[in-house]
Amino acid sequence: MPWSPEAPFNDLPPLPPDGVDLEPKPVLKATVEARTALATLSQAGQLLPNPNILIHAVPLLEAQASSEIENIVTTADELFKHVESGGGDHATKEALRYRSAIFAGVEAIRSRPLTAGTAARVCSVLQGREMDVRAVPGTRIANPATREIVYAPPEGADLIREKLTAWERFVHAEDDLDPLVRMAVAHYQFEAIHPFHDGNGRTGRVLNILMLIEAGLLRDPILYLSRAIIARKNDYYRLLRAVTAEDAWIDWILYMLEVVRESATSTTTKIGSIRICQEHIAERARAATPGGRNAQFLGVLFEQPYCRISTVAARCDVSRQTASSWLHALVAAGLLSDVKVGREILFVNHELLDVLTRPE
Template sequence: MWNPEIPFNALPPLPPKDIDLEPRQVLKATIDARIALATLAQAGRLLPNPNILTHAVPLLEAQASSEIENIVTTADALFRHADSGGGDQATKEALRYRSALFTGVESIKNRPLTAATAAQVCSTLQGRDMTIRAVPGTRIYNPATRRIIYAPPEGADLIRGKLSDWERFVHADDDLDPLVRVALAHYQFEAIHPFHDGNGRTGRVINILMLIEAGLLHDPILYLSRAIIARKNDYYRLLRAVTADGAWIEWILYMLDAVRVSAASTTRRIDAIRVCQDDIAERARAATTGGRDARFLAVLFEQPYCRINTVADRCDVSRQTASSWLHALVGTGLLSDRKVGRELLFVNDEFLGVLTRPE
């Protein structure tokens, strides 16, 4: 009998036994999620500059995933400090999430996803070397009542063994759909809770890495954590229900729906970006000399905040020319300028609005 106050050293390995993990409702939800992911991939390919997505979406994902852990910053602050790594503590933590995501993506290009990948991701997230929990006493509390709701397994060797089982499941050669595998693996990682801190965000990075490994995403362009934020209470309730009652189907359906909703939402955002990009490019070409430089227009849509040095370097022009191009667009109202400390930033406000606008 599971007791939330006693370390769950008996956490069983995956897959769960004697359960049909892909009944009809799961198969239907899987198909819907796959269609949404394929539509997202197609929308991404239609953008003239794919760097728009690989710069912007991970920052939005960083903000949402951090917010689940009550690390609250704004998308505006993240975009403003994306290149400098500055800002308040919450902004810096969220920016580390983006770095951790990119770290994980680069890692799985060279070797399969493993517990070592998770440790590397978590270390980047936390800004220090993260190792397997060795000290007993970790407990998860209800933030409102402060009651213990879960005690993860204890003992470094035991945790390593469970992570080895988790690795084998992640790469198992069976007929389980990759999206169902992501759902099960996410629960298991959170239940193992291998590190002293950062497990939730590390687990959400791993979700994206598993989708990339499975070929369902080519780049980290799925804004998945926003769907979890929208149903945050359900997320924690269903995680607990798997532990307490073996409620796997409800959990799988929740995760499949989160993927479907996130893919559809990100696709709509991409469509809006494309319309915004085409409109601004047309007006910029008509208004200024710089607006006719394709490299300049590309820079304006990789980050909503732009620096003179960035334009000069990317467009192979002098600082004076870069400055004149940017100020010309400020004069036409296509950009605004903002002083941040000693630095002058140029803001693509319409693009920023598309990226941060809630659905």
């Protein structure tokens, strides 16, 4: 039966696709380039005095960008401001849950392989409630501008679970397929299954990172893929649909490989900018306050752009009064600014915030 965008795609074929060479020469070339960029990123990350800046900040930026793809728009500034409190407006809370979902997924695959259960866990954290596969028929995906139906995913909870089980088998297949190509192909399949009532796009983008970690291509979730996808958002959706309608696998795989290569390269550049920023601020902090000679204090300033007196006191094992004096000395020196949020004061490292949020 030919595919129709308005009919549930219950005949979605399992992976790998029949009769398709997933690694022709252009794909092999792009795979080498993406792998080289990932290896360079890994080496650059090890040179940071405090690698926690990437582990804490990149998932937040990924959260903002991935949520923006789904038209949940917030700012990086709002995310960093509310990361510990979980506050902010609805969009900020949604994006912060994305960050929590990344960490929940990473924790899950540290103890067991990636499964459909991992996907459900990630989606549940994203949505703030327990998520199971869709049981109610009638899901249709439409073009947001024209309202035209462009895809109808498979229907029936049992069928969806069958397709997720087949997806799991492909994810862990023991063959010679490169992990980057496997990630690209598995991402299409997950989005085509569309197993949950909501949150499938963001869940699928978290799973991409988890697959790369599980394959040993990343150690931590420091790859920021969603900005590159946003830059080509129309292509992202167009190429997903082209796989369904035309079996256009190679164009889709090349797109995803370029997203990985570009993202790894830009994150490596960002690491260089962070190192320069750290060196400049550390030099000036040493002259401004005794705290500037405390390595733990300098580390706290570069874990994320906002910090609190209580955080400095706990991490540096000093009194609140000492922590406050160190932070206010940096405000007086122009290295930080203070902003009141609710009942507390946050100290903002604007130079770091600018480095993190500007395109590289």
